[in-house]
Amino acid sequence: MKRHLISTGDLTRDDALLILDTAEELARVSQRSIKKLPTLRGRTVVNLFFEDSTRTRISFEAAAKRLSADVINFSAKGSSVSKGESLKDTALTLEAMGADAVVIRHSASGAPHRLATWVRGSVVNAGDGTHEHPTQALLDAFSIRRRLGRLEGLKIAVVGDVLHSRVARSNVLLLHTLGAEVTLVAPPTLLPVAVGTWPCQISYDLDAVLPKSDVVMMLRVQLERMNAAYFPSAREYSRRYGLDRDRFARLHDDAIVMHPGPMNRGMEISAEVADSPRSTIVEQVANGVTVRMAVLYLLLGGSEPAIGGAE
């Protein structure tokens, strides 16, 4: 039985819809004055973060707490990891403490997959290297469905640094499963080599893609990679691939703009676009907690996980 969430590619259409439908019901709970549910009482969720990510960690923490699980935060800084402990030893320690689920963020692609072979509990990938970030894709899909009412047949443009983006890969796989048509838009230097095998279209021309898109998802330009010469200058990138007011005007009236955060205002997205009512950026954060609650409930709430099917 599959009891982990490592990649959105492991989710069937039914799994993905079950997560979104569950999140839809849980969203109502977050509107009440008592936001807590007793469902995961007595279960322990460990947040194992080898990379800094305040928003993802807080989101998972809030989700687990709203389901009454006990949460242990473990960050690599100031822990035994900085003293040289291996991932495996860390995993075995957590195992001995009785973790029912481990939420892991790691700079190495594949770390959650390895971890899953060492622990008895469920492993939830909270971002591994340039590989995947499944809960981000799920919350994006959830945000799109809430705004536009459906996913089937939507045209979705994912724009920016696809090469280093785990969000892009998870989104392409998930949105394809859910029946949307994804187009990746990026300079050739920022597309991975094997992108031809992904279930999506590729374009180098943002202006051509925009008028046909129902959703434009901007990826963060990872400033730490700026000096690696993937593009000539920040200004040139911004002019060719940034979403500014003029480009925004070319979208059709119902189209929405998304960004997984944190944003570089003025770089990949202009402040005006980010703050427009057609931007879902703030909703995405709120929806993140709800979707992560749904994932934790479906993985830990029953005798066995309700998603993932047989391995």
Added chain:
Amino acid sequence: MSDARNQARAVLEGPDIHRALTRIAHEILERTRGAESVVLLGIPTRGATLAHRIAGRIAQFEGIKVPVGAIDVTMYRDDLRLRPARPLGRTELPPDGVDGRTVVLVDDVLYSGRTVRAALDALNDVGRPRAVQLATLVDRGHRELPIRADYVGKNLPTSKSEKVKVFLEETDGRDAVVLIKEDDR
């Protein structure tokens, strides 16, 4: 209606269900002095349907619009860990909530009482009713908790090996309560 392994027998047909709900509606009116500050909350999915039907009858008899809603109890169940996590039902509370009101919980079948126990917990998280009452279409006995119904459509003596299935027009295309006797497995 019966297949090779199971014997199914309809114990209530459409008109019986109709009469039972009419009686429950009258009893609620009587017991709550004209459904004063009553809120009907059904337990999804069929309890919610029944709650709407009872509210419809109360409106018909006395011209009072009783607030109706649904309260999902899945996250509060005590048997969650015995089965894979299941899909959630919808909780829909009336706009004025339940604070200070008499909540009548509505379910289709009352059996162990565990669903009602979960519903009481769920209710606790959405407000503080003045009183809580319970209406059920079928009471099939075998209680495992100290819970009883205030309004019962039909008391149905069953054995634990039997199953009671409620069909309703809105969800199943017909009205019937069926007793399914499972042969030795």
